[in-house]
Amino acid sequence: MFAKVFKTKSNTAIKGSDRRKLRADINSSFPSLTTENLAELMPSKEELNVVKIYTHKGDAVTVYVQNHNPIMFELDRNLYPSVYTLWRYPDLLPAFTTWMPVLEKLAGGADLMLPGVVVPSSGLPEVKRGTLCAVTVVGNRAPVAVGVATMSTKEMQASGMKGKGINILHTYRDQLWVFGDKSSPPSIAPLEVNPAPKDTEEEQDSPQESEISKTKEVSLPEVPERELETLNLTEQGTVVPQNSTDKVEDEDEDTEDMGHCQRSPQEVMDSLLNQCFFHALKYKMKKPDLPLLTSTFLRNYLYPCCPEGQQVDIKKSSYKKLSKFLQTMQQRKILQVKELTKGVESIVDIDWKHPDIRSFLAPVTEATTPTLVENESEAGDHPYQPPEITSLYGISAKMLPLFQDTGHRKGNLLTQSDVRSIIITYVKTNELVDPDNKNFVKVNPILCDCLLDKSEYNDVTFLKWDDLLTRCLERMQHSHQITFPGSSPIVRKGNIDPIDISVAQRGSNKKVTMIKNLELYGMDPSTIANLLQQRVQASATCTPLPGAKDRVQVQIQGNQVLNVGRLLIDDFKIPRKYVNGLDLATKPGKKK
Structure with missing residues (x-):
């Protein structure tokens, strides 16, 4: 459900009466949570936000956020815990165990198939069709996914552990997890079930080692290589080697050993x-x-x-x-x-x-x-890497008729190439290309309503391809996605503000160069000021930007537009189209 970026409609603090109602709903949906658990999950004095979102498939979901982490989400009046909540209460839901390679597929939007379920020595948990379940990986009891069982335990066993077992709603590393603090699952040792007695002290193992060894002995036959191939867990013709699975289990055991450290x-x-x-x-x-x-x-x-x-x-x-x-x-x-x-x-x-x-x-x-930075050579070692900026176009209500045939809904975000491909497909499907001149497209009633002004209804019957695509992009809702190396993409409404360079006059006919909007591109203004100060040997300072909270602008003496442009474009690799004011540089041969 949250495999792709979702759209946030609103984000507000919850009222006191709604907080009490939510607490009662959680208590009703998850009776195993005690009063102390609820007080810990939803502290009365801490702010709790209600975030209304639309998933990429158009589902309306309400997310409850505590301390920047989603704790619950509501879909069709049903409450579901997030992985952040399940890490605090790992036994809140009946859990099915799977292999680490399967988790990668679940995070990509796949459901849990029964051949990928590890059957422990104690057997599968008893569930009915429609029961809310958690999914864990071998060697760690911390849940990594939440879903709904598609059949009861008896039906699973009767099917020979084949078919779809759980419809996955939310996983670790999906976009709902990204909405939080993006922490990793804790290491929680598996519960020991019916430990076998040992004759000597030398043969005694820790509960974790005992459970892991049992899982190895019982579960390995459950997922043979040929079934991994049917689950698309590996590329065509490639099977996950056995020693790689052992390596994952060994890493889990090492992680569990670290968890016994005396410090909290x-x-x-x-x-x-x-x-x-x-x-x-x-x-x-x-x-x-x-x-x-x-x-x-x-x-x-x-x-x-x-x-x-x-x-x-x-x-x-x-x-x-x-x-x-x-x-x-x-x-x-x-x-x-x-x-x-x-x-x-x-x-x-x-x-x-x-x-x-x-x-x-x-x-x-x-x-x-x-x-x-003491010299230019050290400046070349600056860790900054420019972000990748992508223009996105949202489907408005007026433009929806052009896109609904492809399964898109109002508010969906598309790239320019996606819009172009959909429009071309629409024109060809409806046979709107002018047979006499293929550079023109006939305007049908839908194109007329979406792309033409009222004054053009009776006059315009054909549009050039370029004009058609330009009008379409202009009438869509503009957004942009900015992705910094090693971070998740950030989507914001509107076009990104360029880095603005301006020159102002000060007393005694002196000029100063000012630079703003550096923070939008992940740059530290104080670092830019230091670099410029050393490069041009002029005083540079950072001052609060009027009208913007937590934003500053760099101010440096003299007309330094040329040096600022070289620093941003040549050294920091910012595309020229995102830098405004380069035309204010001192012209050669003229003294400013």
Whole structure:
């Protein structure tokens, strides 16, 4: 259901009466949840949002979001838990186990077929047709998918474990999961079922090892290679080797062993947060970087100091918020935070002589060279990579008749090539190409209503192909999708604002160059200011952008449009069409 990007219709905070009704509905739908569980799932003092969305197939779904994570979604008046909720209550639903390769297909929109189900020694859970079920993978009890059983357990066994077992609604790594904090499933050891007695201490295994060994012995025959091929789990003629499955199970066992660490996950996250924080202060930040927005510090200084394979998530630490963490560091007199602009905090001072900073040593695997760019060659090592920007066109109510034959609905987003292909197919299917001149298309009643103005109804009977496609795109709802390397696509309404370069006159006939909208392209304004300052040897500062919250503009002395253009287009690889104001550069031979 959420395999493709969905459209958000509204996002509002829930009212008190609606919160109580939702709590009662959850209690009715999932009676195994205690009063304490409900209070933990929906804390009374924390904001709970109601998000109404339309899936790519046009289904209207209501999503309930707590702390930026979807906890429940409602479809046809039925409540379903998200994987984020099931990770907190893994035994909330009866669970069916499958293999890791199957999960990749489920995330792509496939349903769970019975040949892909692992039958444990204790047998399948008892369910009826229509029962809400969870799906787990071998070696981990944390659910990775939610769906509805298409048949009862007895019917599954009677069918010889063939056919469709569960209609999948939501999975780990689908777009509903992306809507949250995108955390990974926890490692939850499988429950031990009827452990066999051991004669000696040397033969005793941990419950996890016992369950995994049982799963290996019982389940391996259930999914032979020939059935994996029928499930399309591998490419044509290629079968997943047996040792790769063992490798996955070994990795799961290692993950479970790590889960027995004495420290709680919150303590582990606190330790990682402190390590990255002091690493950033000692090796990344310099005095010229101050003042620095706290959000910029988090994104461009703290996160890059995280060791490879790990991820800082402040919400999983004891601090919960960056502001609370920085307040604690301020109380320890490590740094000073102030509100330079109303509602926007900045780091204004750092005590680099503080004992905690001076005594910190970065891990051996981490680079300890400062990131302050001292020359042009170091600037070439900047980690920035330009985003991929795609124009999208939404189907409006007026344009719907042109697209409904292809199964599209109002609000669906299409690329320009998709629109062109659909329009060409429509014209040819309805035989609208002018037989005397194939460069023209006859205007039928639908094209007339969709593409012509009222004043043109009686005059225009033919349109050129280019005019036809141009009119179609102009009358659709414009949106854009921006994708940063390693991140999920972000869809926004309207066209993306270009980076705007302008030149303003100051006192004494002096000029300054101003640059705004850098944040939309994932660039840090303070980094751009530092690079320009070193390149042109002129003063550069970052100032709040009037009328825009949490946005700043770079201001540099003199007419530096030419240097700014070269930096953005040549060094940062921003396409020229997304940079405005390049014509304001000083003309050769003229002194400005």
